[in-house]
Amino acid sequence: xxxxxxxxxLLVAGFLxxxxxxxxxxxxxxIGMLIAVEMILNGAGLNFMAFNKFLAPDPAVGQxxxxxxxxxxxxxxxxxxxxxxxxxxxxxxxxPGRIFTMKG
Amino acid sequence: MHFYQIIAEIIFWLLVLIxxxxxxxxxxxxxxxxxxxxxxxxxxGVAGLYIYLGSLFLSVMQVLIYGGAxxxxxxxxxxxxxxxxxxxxxxxxxxxxxxxxPTCLLAMGLLYFAIRKTGWLPAPQRLADYSIERxxxxxxxxxxxxxxxxxxxxxxxxxxxxxxxNSQEEDDGGK
Numbered sequence: 001x002x003x004x005x006x007x008x009x010l011l012v013a014g015f016l017x018x019x020x021x022x023x024x025x026x027x028x029x030x031i032g033m034l035i036a037v038e039m040i041l042n043g044a045g046l047n048f049m050a051f052n053k054f055l056a057p058d059p060a061v062g063q064x065x066x067x068x069x070x071x072x073x074x075x076x077x078x079x080x081x082x083x084x085x086x087x088x089x090x091x092x093x094x095x096p097g098r099i100f101t102m103k104g
Numbered sequence: 105m106h107f108y109q110i111i112a113e114i115i116f117w118l119l120v121l122i123x124x125x126x127x128x129x130x131x132x133x134x135x136x137x138x139x140x141x142x143x144x145x146x147x148x149g150v151a152g153l154y155i156y157l158g159s160l161f162l163s164v165m166q167v168l169i170y171g172g173a174x175x176x177x178x179x180x181x182x183x184x185x186x187x188x189x190x191x192x193x194x195x196x197x198x199x200x201x202x203x204x205x206p207t208c209l210l211a212m213g214l215l216y217f218a219i220r221k222t223g224w225l226p227a228p229q230r231l232a233d234y235s236i237e238r239x240x241x242x243x244x245x246x247x248x249x250x251x252x253x254x255x256x257x258x259x260x261x262x263x264x265x266x267x268x269x270n271s272q273e274e275d276d277g278g279k
């Protein structure tokens with residue numbers, strides 16, 4: 001365990017994944033769920049970089065994939081926030097538990 | 105072990121602590137703005153870990169894209185629907201909390217077990233080149249399809265965001 005061990009980075013990335021999944025289930029707002037998704041994506045990027053340093057033959061591959069993950073995260077945040085804006089305009093709330101159009 | 109190596113190890117564990125602590129704050133805070141602060145602390149910690157993984161460029165990109173762009177977009181999202189002091193209730197309480205926390209701990213334990221048990225096999229031969237030139241070269245030649253698809257995704261994302269926000273004005277009768 002230490003900065004020269006692959007397992008440390010994998011455990012930190014695993015913590016980010018588990019915390020993100022827990023936060024996505026637990027948060028009672030769309031923004032909170034978006035925050036949790038960003039944590040999961042960041043954990044994935046950390047995983048790619050760790051495998052890139054310790055195992056991969058070409059160190060450029062992991063960095064390129066991490067850059068692509070960052071681009072996807074940026075697009076996802078923009079779409080998510082615009083979706084929240086649209087939902088807020090229509091329903092005047094962004095609590096996912098109170099948004100329904102066809103309540104039986 | 106030299107003195108500067110010990111300093112480097114201490115800074116490494118501080119970065120791990122910052123990352124994990126920010127994660128706990130992000131999922132545990134009751135106000136959304138505190139949650140977002142925890143998330144940005146996590147981003148900065150991961151940016152420090154990227155330096156230990158050999159890539160200063162990715163570390164700068166992490167601060168720019170995650171710490172800069174995404175956090176500010178999320179702040180805008182919070183400003184739309186919440187007053188900053190408003191407390192957001194958690195969805196899990198009572199016996200669901202008693203189920204959720206052990207499930208997450210079990211998942212973390214399983215991950216730990218799997219990581220410890222796996223014998224990782226390093227590549228026999230390595231090109232030790234972390235330069236930005238190498239990254240740009242592989243973006244343009246080896247990963248040009250992914251590069252183009254990302255640019256297309258960002259374009260479609262921006263157009264879609266504008267359309268989603270603007271198309272709500274006709275039917276304003278909701279709820």
